[in-house]
Amino acid sequence: MKPYSTDLRERAVARVLSGETVRSVADTYSVGVSSVVRWSQRHRSRGNSAPDKMGRGHSHMLDSERIWLLDRIAHEPDVTLRQLMAELLERGVQVCYGTVWNFVHREDLSFKKKRSS
Numbered sequence: 001m002k003p004y005s006t007d008l009r010e011r012a013v014a015r016v017l018s019g020e021t022v023r024s025v026a027d028t029y030s031v032g033v034s035s036v037v038r039w040s041q042r043h044r045s046r047g048n049s050a051p052d053k054m055g056r057g058h059s060h061m062l063d064s065e066r067i068w069l070l071d072r073i074a075h076e077p078d079v080t081l082r083q084l085m086a087e088l089l090e091r092g093v094q095v096c097y098g099t100v101w102n103f104v105h106r107e108d109l110s111f112k113k114k115r116s117s
Contacts, residue, residue, distance in 0.1 A: 003051035004031065012036050013043045062103045065093055073109055 008029060015025045016036065026033045039049040062069060065088060072087070073079060081100045088095055104110050 003054065004035065006048075006050050009039045009049040009051075013039050013049050016040045017043075060103070060106070061095055061099055062088075062093070065091070066103075066107075069103065070107065070109075073104075 008031075012025050012029055012031070013036075015028070016022060017040075022036045022040070023033055026036045029036075043049045068091070069084065069088075072084065081097055081104065084100050085095060085097060088100070
């Protein structure tokens, strides 16, 4: 879901500031009353009604263990993700399989094993 455009927000706030009711502005632009209220409050407190950044960013759970993991994989390239999970748990970091998988792929450490004939 994307935020409403800044243009729409500014037009709605301008109408509220000119004295129109929040409900009539919401009806005019087919948006929720609570949205117009929030945009107006934002405009009063910040000076604009622009939306906040969406999403959590790129914080990764294993960033604090990155050096250890890279060293561990370098010393034993055949270590399994399940083994890494168990060793991380011993270090006090509880993660799921997918978290370790994502780390390995993000670091470009994944490879296909040769199939035995």
